[in-house]
Amino acid sequence: MPTSAYAHQWMAICYVRLGQQDDALREADAALALDPRYADARVLRGGIFASRGRYDDALRELRAAVASDPAKAMVRLDLAKVLDEAGRRDEAAHEYLAILAQQPNDAAALTGLGALRAREGRLADAAGLLRRALEIDPTNETTRFDLAGVLEQEGRTAEAAAEYRTLTTGPGVSEKTRQAARARLTGLDRSR
Numbered sequence: 700m701p702t703s704a705y706a707h708q709w710m711a712i713c714y715v716r717l718g719q720q721d722d723a724l725r726e727a728d729a730a731l732a733l734d735p736r737y738a739d740a741r742v743l744r745g746g747i748f749a750s751r752g753r754y755d756d757a758l759r760e761l762r763a764a765v766a767s768d769p770a771k772a773m774v775r776l777d778l779a780k781v782l783d784e785a786g787r788r789d790e791a792a793h794e795y796l797a798i799l800a801q802q803p804n805d806a807a808a809l810t811g812l813g814a815l816r817a818r819e820g821r822l823a824d825a826a827g828l829l830r831r832a833l834e835i836d837p838t839n840e841t842t843r844f845d846l847a848g849v850l851e852q853e854g855r856t857a858e859a860a861a862e863y864r865t866l867t868t869g870p871g872v873s874e875k876t877r878q879a880a881r882a883r884l885t886g887l888d889r890s891r
């Protein structure tokens with residue numbers, strides 16, 4: 700039986716990978732019993748609760764994790780994502796902006812905020828954020844796909860098609876993303 704919060708956390712991660720969320724929660728609880736401020740255990744609990752649609756519980760855990768380790772951008776990023784999933788866009792934007800205030804070149808925060816702005820219909824803002832994220836991490840297929848979608852919504856079909864084409868031929872792109880990009884290209888070709 701593990702005797703440190705760290706060891707319990709690793710057991711929890713193993714259970715998550717095996718799809719055994721209840722066992723993972725039990726190990727995260729054991730980690731927190733040893734160290735109530737252990738942010739990683741709170742993040743794990745928050746992720747499990749969010750996957751179950753228990754957003755209030757997830758947000759409670761993630762806010763406690765941020766309070767325990769406010770300088771850790773990944774913890775705040777998880778909070779922002781769950782706030783966005785829960786439909787609390789203003790709060791999510793606040794968290795993304797807090798990350799970017801500390802780390803202006805955080806590609807994940809730029810992508811998250813860009814996607815959020817796109818859902819709000821703020822397409823020019825979204826495109827700018829997503830382009831910045833791609834400058835930092837040009838291999839991020841989610842960012843590129845989101846940018847292509849924004850460009851498509853803006854009526855900039857040639858630029859959108861170029862981004863989709865990059866996704867169909869680029870190295871390291873998942874087959875799922877390649878197929879989605881091909882489908883969007885076909886749709887663009889039909890609309891011309």
